[in-house]
Amino acid sequence: MREHLALRKSLAAVIALILVLIMAACGNGSSNPVEPGNSGTSGGSVSAGGGRSISVLYINDPQYWVDQAKEFEGQTGIKVNYVSVPFGQLHDTMVTAFTGGSSDYDVIHVKDDWVAEFASKGFLAPLDGQITDDMRAGIGANAFKPLMYDGQTYGVPRYIWLTQFYYNKEMFDKAGIVAPPATWDEFLQDALLLKEKGVVTYPFADVMTEKNAYANFIVYLRSRGGEFWDYEKGVPSFNSPEGVKALQFLADLNLKYKVMNPQSVVYEQNDTLDNFTQGKAAMIINAPHTFGQANDPKLSKIVGQAAVALIPGDKLKTASYAETGGLAIPANSKNKEAAMEYIRFVTSKEQEKEMALATGRIPVNKDALNDAEVQTQNPHFAPIAEQLQYPYGIFHHEKATEITDTVSKYVSAAVAGRETPENALKDAEAEVLGIIGK
Amino acid sequence: MDEALRFARAMKWMKKGIVRLISVCLMIFVMFPFIWLLLSSFKHPVELLSVPPSVWPKEFTLEYYADLLRNEKVVLALRNSFIVSAATTLISLAIGIFASYVFARLQFRGRKSLYLLIMGTQMLPAMAILIPMFMLMRVAGLLYTYQGLIVANVAFSLPYVIWMYAAFVRGLPYEVEEAARIDGCSRLQILFRIVVPLSRSGLAASAIFVFIGVWNEFLFAVVMTQSGTRTLPVQIAEFIGEDRIRYEMLFPASILSCLPVLIVVMIFQKYIIQGLTEGAVK
């Protein structure tokens, strides 16, 4: 009986506590900036300054993105409801919001393939009318191209997620290699040498997963003079002699020469990067944040050893692969003007420079890229100008994800030795043609 | 004779050994990942990636725990998670008590099919109703509020509450209720003065079941919350960044997120075991 009473008492206490908490929560809820801009009133119609607000959807790592939004708030008086989601959920969050007919977000982050995916369904607002000549001049017409669909611009670029060739200088020295490889043949010789001299077991690691192998495959393909897609005919073009040669090379690195870490088939970009920073790979092809992490003593065992060069070439001197990260305005947004102000702010030269300094991302604004301070702090920016003269564009298509998922599966299988490169590309092509209905 | 006895003794000894071996293996299987997670939460990033892995942290650090507790978003998410889990638990039980009582005690037309219908709502993968649910919440104006997430979670938890708790009620001796009825107790009196107190352990068990489920819910929490209402699992997933996976934050955060659950479980475990003993079998 006593126990019974005690339980009752404690239950009562718990219930009371919960009720208080819920009430506190609801009370807060209305005063918090939780409520998104879906109240129906258009923020844009209110005159400048007071009362205007926008919702921005992006990630919070690095912290810089959030701080930048605060800075914008301070300068313009436009309130920013900065919604961060886990990076892996960014795409799905947008899909759910768009499909569900939501108008919650005024500024979203897009990249080349998302623009094609979303713009083709009418989820994004065309921005050509709002992009000023100033913006065009600063950013450069070329940089806008990846964020266009069907002749219209749907996004304003802010950085390039360019893959570059990183190598470990100290390891190269140990193996007696004086210069980074300029061609894939040299690359192979260097890798064999590094392995032979026992400098490192697997000199090279690459992203060859069933979701993302296509990206670096395109790099090898391009440097041999091939291309992934024939945009004029709207059909795949990767199943070519160049494609087979590129894929054979990749498979050989793994199976024949054993210079590629066999786990590459499960490596994502962060895994090859870990490999590199922990001194287990001498060469990787990875994005710009590589340099920063390789030189961060908290994360890296190879501080001061990382160097960067052009990606090796073959028929072409070099080729790369780069996503363009940019900002777009959903078609449903009710605060398009304020949203555009935000976009103009974050893509300005000053902000681009700050971004480059804070995050190591490559600014699209040419002045920001060539800024002396930016270049000294980011030595890996040096080869960028030349790298960008060779092909680097991302593959874009309405059904990009489905297509790249398919191709990646076959590329990964060929690298793992489960299929011959010829068969893999042939089957991949057939399946892709099925997806696009040709 | 002697041989046989020795053989029997050996057999017995061996049997004991086998049982102990299995028991130890199982224990390792259950405990090892958790211990490893705990040890790892005190390590620096470089040590987390070292080969061979160090068992005991070479440089024991509480830095990342401190970072977490200083991170106001994490603290807010902890609070949000608690609000959503606690409120969901409370409401599902409040509604579930009535429904469980009905299925356990009352005879009426369509009893079986209604019960199956309730169970059937749990057979469709949650993902399939993610977008419709989002639309619904948007129309109702409940998107990104505690209320919306709580209501959705209640709907997901209720069938399980009914399923578990009804079993407990069914296990109670009916004579007590009958006696009370003869004495003139009303139905509500019977329910709240006799049935609920007698099955309190079942209630505790169901409560924990709901609490843990909601505490870890991820899929709906991602799309139905925003900055102010983010729950902990979503907040933790933000450590899986674009540049790198921040293991050094992820592991302490996971341990942190387990603590409230562990405390709740420890307190109520007595009731869970006792509760299930009375109910689930019947």
Added chain:
Amino acid sequence: MIKSSTRATGANDRIVRTPRSGLRLFDWIDHRSDSFTAYLYLAPTFLLLLLLIAVPMVYALFLSLVKVGFVQGSIHYTFAGLDNYIQLFKDPHFTKVMTKTVVFTVAKVILTLLFSFGVASIIYFGAWGSALFKRLFLLPWALSYVVNGLMWKWMFNGDYGIINEILVRLGWIDTYKAWLAEPNSAMGVVLLADIWKSMPYVALLLLAAMQSTMKDLCEAARTDGAGTLGVFYHVIVPGIRPVILVCLVVETMWTLRIFDLIWVLTQGGPQYGTMVLNVFAYEQAFRNFNIGYASAISYFITLLTAVFTLVYLRFMGKEN
């Protein structure tokens, strides 16, 4: 004790509480028939489930019967009949996905039950270490699915995974192995991680079942001279059959709906090695934007769950 005290208070209540006007409606409601009360008490549940689950379910069913397109940003439906369902059976990956789903589900459910049975027995029989075990075996339950997945992925990492180190030290493997790079071992890892996570709940249920019915019976059997194994076969297994049935149904339901864990660990790969139906549906819905198709797959999963449930009912008895 409780019985007598309630009776006493009940009698007192009756004397004090003559119907007052304010309580008349209350009283009237309270004295309706069983059916009326049943419907009344069930109303909140049904209202909630109808609004929040049934409506979305019906919408999902509708989606499974149409092709979803988007024009100018708004959703557009074209009636497609059973095309989405037919597409599933014609899908070149269907056989593979279906096989993996069934293998995964059966293996996971059976193994979980076996392991849980072991854990429950250890605690029940008070084997060595059971005191500690009793306190801690619920731990895995407290971890969220995403964290659980990442933790196992990291433990099985081919570069610095602790499992590799342990196996090398034990001499079972020569060098570190990339467990997630090969279909069969990847399936093994996914199974292990999922079993680890679901075991506590099942073990708890089994333990409770064993404790409640068997203590007397076991002692009786023991005095009759039955060994531990005999007790197991003849007393425990038949005694907890109803609970095993419950575990089977719930575990099957959850296993067929698994997603987070597999997505974190393998994303369904390699070579569709861990591609179960629900992950397949996710890919169709969120990566490929085939929302109608994904809904059809989801309903197929529902059907599969129902089939499994019926099979269990058939073989395990008709208690429910």
